[in-house]
Amino acid sequence: MSFERPQDYPRYSGTPNPDQVHGPEPTRYVLQPGYQEQQPAYGVLRDNSNATVSLVLGLIGLCTFVLIASPFAWWKANQALREIDANPGIYNNRGMAVGGQITGIIGTVLLALFVLGGLLLLFVLIAATGGN
Known part of the structure; x- marks a missing residue:
């Protein structure tokens, strides 16, 4: 039977691993000149307004039979999904964008x-009347 000696254990150095204490650093994105950085606070997610608009337009199109709103809902949902996929960890309403797309x-x-x-x-009506 073998016993491990205390000197065989790794020693605590007093400085914890920063990834274990605070988590990874949030991703920073390069902004075009003239724009202010609008990153939310770490861990705070925000809604994508295009996703909300797409869902509202899609529901208006289906529920009120104003179907002309439906192509615009599809278009805005595709925009929202591109924005959400391009900026992971920023937006939290991908489901609304998918609902607007559907x-x-x-x-x-x-x-x-x-x-x-x-x-x-x-x-049919033109053919039935004889084309007159």
Whole structure:
């Protein structure tokens, strides 16, 4: 049976590892000249306004049948997702952007179907009246 001697243990140097005490340093991004740095405090996440706008537009498009808002919801959601993915650890509402993207896609498909149906109905009515 072998016993480890105390001198075989690593000694405590008195200075803790900074990564274990405070965590890693937040990522700093290079800003264009003339812009102020708007990084939130470490650990504080903020909402992306494009994600909120996209979800609101998508819900307006689906719930009120103002389907013209749906392509704009899809567009704003794609913008928001690009911003959120480009700045990890800054924004916390990726789910709202995904929800805006989904509602925007559904509304855009419905809008396209209504437009195609209206055109088909117009051609049927023109053919039924004899083209006069």
